[in-house]
Amino acid sequence: MxxxxxxxxxxxxxxxxxQKLSAEPLKVCPACSQPELMKKISAAGFRLKGSGWYETDFKSGAKKNVAGESSAPAAPAAHSCPAAGGCKSH
Structure with a gap:
């Protein structure tokens, strides 16, 4: 929750x-008992990083970024078409 x-x-x-995700937002302030309580928007309190299960079990191949390795993207491979008229798929 x-x-x-x-x-x-x-x-x-x-x-x-x-609270549960399905629960209605609270409306009454516990300090002054007025119905003026508003839900704030805030960031999650945790971050998945390191070489744990998330990093190693759910990513494959070049997508893995095990701790300590660079996260810079690899250069795209050059594309050559064997057909004389060029590729029609690009």
Missing amino acids: PIYEYQCQACGHEHEAL
Whole structure:
């Protein structure tokens, strides 16, 4: 379950609540009891990095970026068409 951040528009009180995704947003401030609670937009509190399961198990080939390796993209390969008239697919 995610943790949502709220701020009261009446008194400025900030509040965090552990709620289900399907739960209705809270409306009543726990500090002043006014129905002025608004959900704040905030970033997630974690980042997947390093050489753990996410980096090694769900990416394949050149997409893997194991910790310590450069993340610069590889240069695209030159394309040559064997047909005399050139490729019609590009």
